[in-house]
Amino acid sequence: MNASPLGYLNAAGTRAHSILPLTWFMLLVSIVVCLVIGILLWLGIQRRKVRGAEDLVRVPLTHDGNGVQWIRVGLIVSAVPLSVALVWTMFVLAAVAGPPVHPALVLDVTARQWWWDVRYNGNGPANSFQTANEIHIPVGQPVLVRLHAADVIHSFWVPKLTGKTDVIPGQVNQSWFEADSPGRYLGQCSEYCGYQHAHMQFEVVADTPQDFAAWTAAQLKPAQGPTTEQQTRGLALVQFRCGLCHQIRGTDAGAVMGPDLTHLMSRRTLGAGTLANNAGNLAGWVEAPQELKPGSQMPNQYLSAAELQDALAYLETLK
C-alpha cells in the first residue's frame, strides 16, 4: 500500500513525517477500541443469551446493578488515550502549523478549474517565470507556497509531503513542505471544485540542487524558434489558435487563461494529470480535450489532419 502515489501512511517530507506517528497512534488506538468493544459485545451476548422471540415473556426480568461501574471504568480507560491524543495533537500542531521562517523558495500557486498555475518569483521579471502543473523544488530545503484561487475553492495536497490547505478566493493561504529525497510526488486537488475535480493533479519534483538550478535556467529561457517549414506553419497556427488562451514566451502567444506552454514538453503530463505527455496523447489532447477531460475549459479544436500535424511539429519543440 506504500505504492499508492497519494497514500499518506508513508511520507517523504518533514511536514508529513511529523504527523505520521500521531496518525499511527490514533489509528492503532481506534483499532484496539473497536476490537475491545466488539469482543465485549460478543461475549456479553454469548454469555447468557436466549434464542427466539417466542420465549421472550418466559425470560424473567432482572435488575441486577445499574451499570455505573461499567461507565466509570470505561470512561477512565478511555480518558487515557483521549488525553494523550489531545496533548500530542497540540504538540504536532504547534510544530507543523507555522510556515518556515526562512524558506529557500517562495512560490505563488494559483488554482484554477482545473489546473495549477505556478509562478517562480526571482529577482525581477527577467528572473521570474511561469509554468503549470509541475512544481520543481530543491531537495532538503523548506519551500513556502502562497495559494491563490482564480475561481472557486480548491485544496492543495501533496500527501507524501504535506497535508491539505484549501485555496480560497479572497484570501491567500500558505502551505509549506520540504522533501527528504529527490523524486516525484503526486499532488491532487482535494476540495470539490466542479466537473474535473478528479483530473486536477500536479506533481512536485524534488531535484538535487544542481538539477534544480539547471531546470530553473531552462525554464527561464523563451521558447526556441521553429527550425523547419512545418514547424513554422505550426507556430503560426499555434499563435493564432492556442495563443488566445495560452502563453508561449518568445512568441506572440501571450494569453494567461490556460497553462503556460513555453516548455510544455518538459512536463510529464497533459491536462493536469489527465494523460501522460507523449506525442500520441498530445495529438488527442489538442484535437479533442472535451473527450478526454469533459467540461474542461479547453474547447475541441477541429483542426484538419494537416493542421494538426503542423501544430504538433511546433509544440514538440517546446522542450
Add this chain to the structure above:
Amino acid sequence: MKAADFRTPRVGIDSVEHQGKLYRHWERPEGVWGFLGSVDHKEIGIRYIVTAFVFLALGGLEALVMRMQLAGPNRTLLTPEQYDQLFSTHGMTMIFLYASPILSGFSNYLWPLLLGSRDMAFPRLNALSYWIYLASGLFLYAGFLTGNGPNDGWFNYVPYASKAFNPGLNEDFYALGMVFLGISVTVGAANFIVTAFRTRAPGMSIDRMPILIWGTLTASVANLVVIPAVSLAFFLLWMDRQFGTHFFDTAGGGQALLWQHLFWIFGHPWVYAIVLPAMGMVSDGLPVFCRRPLASYSLVALSTVATMILGFGVWVHHMFATGLPGLGLAFFSGASIAITIPSAVAVFAWLATIWLGRPVITTAFLFFASMIILFVIGGVSGFMTASVPVDWQLTDTYFVVAHLHYVLIGINVFPVAGAVYFWFPKMTGRMLDERLGRWNFWIMFAGFNIAFLPMHLTGLLGMPRRVYTYNDYPGWHALNLLTSVGSVIFALGILLLFINVAKSLKGKATAGANPWDAPTLEWSLPSPPPPYNFAVIPTVASRHPLWEGRLDESSKRSSLDRGLLLDQGKETIATSALDAGPDMILEMPQDSVAPLVLALGLSGLFVGLLLKSWTLTALGGVVLTVALFMWLWPRRDLREREAEAAHV
C-alpha cells in the same frame, strides 16, 4: 391546543360506552377529505416513515449507480455532470429527506403513546410539518428530475454554487428547497419541545421519560437553534444568485468562508440531530430484549444532552484545512476529541445492559446490538479526524466517506431497521417474519461492512472524495470493486426489509398489545392503537409502568386502567414541565385541510420564487393567507366563542 374552561376532569375506568364517546370525538371521517385533513399523530407518523423510506430507496439507487461508475478505474458510465448531480442528490436525499424525517416519523408516531397522551401538542402544526416535508422533497426532486439537481455536494460550498460558476437552475432549486424544508423542521421541532414538556401523563416526571424522548427533544432544541443559520445561508445564496448581492462574492467584498461557517454551525449539530433520536431507540429497545431496565438511565439521558451542548462547539472541524489560525483550530480540535466522552457513556451503558441482562436474540435485538459496534467504528474514525494535523491528511479522502457512512448508516439506518422490527407490531398489529428478519439483518450487516470497512483503507491510500473517476493506482481498483459489491449486498438487505413489511401487511393481525413484553406505555394499548390512544389517561409511577410489579423497585404503582376520562370533547391533559403534575385540560383541534392548503400555498410561493414569476409568488401568498385564516378562525369546538361571550 387551548386551555378550556375551569372544570375538574372526571376520573374513572374504561368502558364500552366510554370508548364509543371517544371514537365519536377522535375518529376522522372516511374518504379523501378525511385522509387529507387528518391530524392524528399516528397517521402523520406513518406517512413520514413511508415517505422517508421512499427517499431512502431513491438515495440508495443513486448510490448504486455511482458505485457502478466507481467499480473500476476510468469508467465512463456517467459523465462528470451526471456524477456530480448524483452524489449531491444522494447526500441531500439521505441527510435531509431520509435521515431526519424517518426519525420525525417514528417520534411522531410514538411520542404520545410513550408519553401517555392522546396527540402531539399541536396536531395541525404536525400535519403542516409533514405536508411541507413532502412538498419540499418533491420540489427538490423536481430539480433533479429535470436535470437541475444540486451539483455542489450537500454542503454546497460557494463560490462554485454562485451564479458565475453555476448558471443553471440547479442551485436555485437546492437553495429554495432547503429554505422550504427548513420550515417543516422548525415547526416540527417546536411541536416536539412543547409536547415533551407539557403533555406527559400525570406522574411521568422528567426523569421517567423514555430516552427516545430525550433524544428527539435534544435534537429538536438543536434544530430550533441551528436551522435559522442554514436557512439564512441558503437565502443569502439565492439573493447573491438572483439579485446580485455580495454576501459570498469576494470580488464585491463578501466572504467565501462565511458560507462554510453558516453551513457547519448548522451542519454539525444536525449530524447529532439525526443520530440522537436513533440512539434513543436503541436505549429504549435494547433493554426490552435484555430483560432488564437500561443501565444508568440518568447518565444516558445526561450524555444525550451533553453531546448536543458540545456539538454546538465543534463545527470548525469541518474546516480544519481552510487556513484558520492555529489557536482557533486547537480549541475545536479539543472540543471534537472531548465529545467522545458522552458518546462513550452511551456505549458502556448499552454494554452493561447486555452484560447485566439476559439477551434474547431477535432481529430487533440484532439491529440494536450491532449498532453499538458500528457506532464505535464511526466514533473512532471521527476521533481521528478530530486531530487537526491528522485531519489535514484524512479530510476529503474516502476515509471521511467511510466515517460518515458508519455514522449515518450505523447510527441511523440500523437502529431504524431495528425500530421497524420492534414497533411494526404496534403500528399494524402484525409481527414481521423473524426468519426473514435474520436474513435481512445479516445481509445488511455483511453488505454494509464489506462496502464501508475497506473504504477506510481506500482513504488511507489517498483516494479523494467526490471524484467521478480515478486512475488505476495500486490497491484502488480492488478496494473500490469490493465497495461496489458490498453496496449491492447492502441494498439487497434493505430490499428484504421492504419485502418483509409487504409480506406481513398481507397477514393477520395477531400481534396483541405487547408481543415483546416491553415496559413502556405504548405497549399497554391495543395494536394498532385506537384513534384516541388512551381510553383513560394513565398515571405513571416509574420508568417501566408495565414491569413495575415484577421489578418491584418501589411500592408505587402506575395506574393504567383508572385515570382521567376526558370524554367531553377532543381532549387530553396538560401537565407541568418537570414533575408532570396535572395542569389543565387541552381542547385538541379537529381535523382540517388548512395545513395542506397552507403547504400548497407555500409550494406555489416557492415555485414562483424559483421561476421569478411574481404572479405565482403572490398567488401562493394569497393561498397561504387564506389557509392561515382557515387555521386561526375562532372555533366553537375549542370553546373560543363561549369564552368571548362570557367576557361580554
